[in-house]
Amino acid sequence: MSAPRPVAVVVVSWNALEHTRRCLAGLLHETQHPDLQIIVSDNGSSDGTLEYVRSLDDVTVTASPVNRGFAAAINAGIAVAGPQRDVVLLNNDFEPLAPDWLEGLQRCADSTGAGIVGCRLRGSDGVLMHAGAWMPTQTLRGVQIGGGDDVGQYADRHRAIQYATFACTYVRREVIAELGGLDEGYQLYYEDVEYCLAAADAGWATVCCADVTMVHVQHGSFDGRETQRREMYEASRERFAERWGQRLRAREGPHLTLRPDPHAAEPNSAAAELAGALAELGVSCEASEAAPPQVEVLPDERVRLAHEDPPQPLLAGYLPELFNQGICAPRVSDDFTFVAVGPWRDGTAWLRLLDAFDAAFARDDRVILITFVTTTDAGEQAARVLRRRRRPRTAGSAIVVLDQPVVAQTRGALLRIGDCAVDPGPLGCRRATPQAMACGLPVIANDPWGLVGEAEGFPLRDNSAEALRHTLELAARDATATRARGAAAADRAKEEPTWLDVAREVAARTGTPLGAAPKPPPRAADEPTERQLRVVVAAVRAALANEP
Structure with missing residues (x-):
């Protein structure tokens, strides 16, 4: 077996010293990798963070006297990384759950050939915050895949995603060599979306690693600064809309009209699960009253295709990412x-x-x-x-x-x-x-x-x-x-067929080409609380x- 590729982890810090202490302790003492360079790129901290990181052995430090933004800090860190090293982009409010998390990201990159690898991100409250994301073309406000208490969902297989949040992401050196650094026109947010889209245009896939989960104390550097964070978000969204909005809308993939069972009593209906599987294949679905549906979900949850005469309904599927023996739940009784x-x-x-x-x-x-x-x-x-x-x-x-x-x-x-x-x-x-x-x-x-x-x-x-x-x-x-x-x-x-199997069969039997960009639909607005x-x-x- 060949030796793992050398890696540099670039940690961006801006104040929030206690977050940085915990993050670096996890990297220095709880992360296993035979060839790891740790870099802190400080963005004008004024709370003693810079003095602290400079006091540490085995940590390379680059610092800016002012906060130039997340993208600029990442680029400064990449610039001092070894030229042969792959790079992990990491916020300072992260804590690893297992010592082999970095090797897990690297194994995923090797096994899938992906250029960019994200992972499952869990909040400190136990909620699964992120297992990839996608960008709706109408709102241009990113939608996170995940939600709900982390019981092991989306941990069954590596899956292609439209983009990963760069709060914790592995990037191959070949991708950096081809694309360069992040766009420093973004102060915060959307630089990760643009980079993943540009990587896809260059032939590099983005994947969510099923084997790695990290704890993210979200917005750790913005405690008490919510107004400032929102202003940065909106400014970055405007820039992204100017640069990518029209391009993304022009790329809208194949489309099917879908009629759900009108008597379905549950928010996670068979129609929603089928729509999600089709979306993962790059085919969008929309319920339409104005035109006859091409696909219909029957009351017994089978799938009927409108063009077939006589119809030959497909059996319903299931979602292995949500239903498998790895899903954990507390016992309520020994009986x-x-x-x-x-x-x-x-x-x-x-x-x-x-x-x-x-x-x-x-x-x-x-x-x-x-x-x-x-x-x-x-x-x-x-x-x-x-x-x-x-x-x-x-x-x-x-x-x-x-x-x-x-x-x-x-x-x-x-x-x-x-x-x-x-x-x-x-x-x-x-x-x-x-x-x-x-x-x-x-x-x-x-x-x-x-x-x-x-x-x-x-x-x-x-x-x-x-x-x-x-x-x-x-x-x-x-x-x-x-x-x-x-x-x-x-x-x-x-x-048994999964919904992804059913979606492939629907696409084949309706003659619908598969799209290029996987993007699950947003969660239904009437779903109960995440907890x-x-x-x-x-x-x-x-x-x-x-x-x-």
């Missing part, structure tokens, strides 16, 4: 736990599940059922019905009913709270079942699709409450065997403790 997630619809299936659980387990059985039911499409009456069916925990079993929609970033973690998933619908859910299986849970479900075999789950043979009661008892009776079925379910799910997982877990624990 065997069933979990069910989905919309209320007509409610009959949910009431049958609650009846079956009541019949299957006595009050002293160590078994829990947690249901996350969306009743927003059914009104207050449905919510009242569910609240009356809660079974407070006394000595053993409990029924916890939470009435709220579950966003995609949270659903995988909520599923992994349980030992076995239940899909109570009479026809099952073509999307929910592989989601649970991919998370390593066996599923109790009506399964006309043939997804759930005896080795991977518990297929229901009829829709009766008695059949469901018997199956619940069977699953809880031998927890070890049930969890073994979950491991087999995860392997089986890998054979939903913590709120929900706290609510479950309170219910189990019989708290109001």
Whole structure:
């Protein structure tokens, strides 16, 4: 194996001495790499930062008497880096989570051939802030990929992105040799967007590394200076609009009209997931009432193409970046736990599940059922019905009913709270079942699709409450065997189409060429809070403790 390429890490500092201390401690004492040069490019600090960094051994310092902006500071740091070194651009408010973070970025660059490599960025509050970004052509205000508590989403594979924030980014020396430094006309913000776009024009991809997560105390140097930060942002946006706005709009990729299921009850609907997968391939989607849709999502979540006669619907997919065995979630109990997630619809299936659980387990059985039911499409009456069916925990079993929609970033973690998933619908859910299986849970479900075999789950043979009661008892009776079925379910799910597979098939069958710039759609405006997982877990624990 060849030796790793030499690397220079350029840390930009402007005051915020304590952030710089922690960042450099992480680089000097907690970062492993055989050939690392550490450079601090100071931007006119007046709080003792410059004196501190000059006192450190093994740190190269370049300093400006005034703040010339982020891009100018980066360029000054690159100028003193060894000419053969790749460069990592790093803000001073970063802390590594693992000592091999730098080697991880380098491995990603080597394995993908990318010229620029970003990583997953987590806030100090545990929220996943960034797993890449894209630039909408209408607003020219960047949209971060991510959101929600960091439970391991977007850590399943390296993925091409439109740009990475240069708060923590690896850049190959060949890219710097071809493009030069960053545009110093930007005081702060947008210099990273422009550089990644220019790199793409030169044939260099930008990738988000799935294996590396860093903690970012965002805007650390701007504590107490929010007005100044916003002014810099708007000035940079104006410059970017002048230089790139028209060019980006001229590059708009292929387009499809998409009609979602009008009765979908959840914000993370199949249509949104399909649109995101198409966008990753460079194909934009727009719901349109003015023209017939080219692609339609049916109520059973299959995908129908309008031009086909007779239609041959495609099966729904799932998102492996959000649903996999690596997704982590806190346990709420040591007892065997069933979990069910989905919309209320007509409610009959949910009431049958609650009846079956009541019949299957006595009050002293160590078994829990947690249901996350969306009743927003059914009104207050449905919510009242569910609240009356809660079974407070006394000595053993409990029924916890939470009435709220579950966003995609949270659903995988909520599923992994349980030992076995239940899909109570009479026809099952073509999307929910592989989601649970991919998370390593066996599923109790009506399964006309043939997804759930005896080795991977518990297929229901009829829709009766008695059949469901018997199956619940069977699953809880031998927890070890049930969890073994979950491991087999995860392997089986890998054979199922992902939404990216479905998107490729849609593009092929509609004759739609793939675009060049991957850019997921923005998050829906009505999605619940980013911290939903913590709120929900706290609510479950309170219910189990019989708290109001």
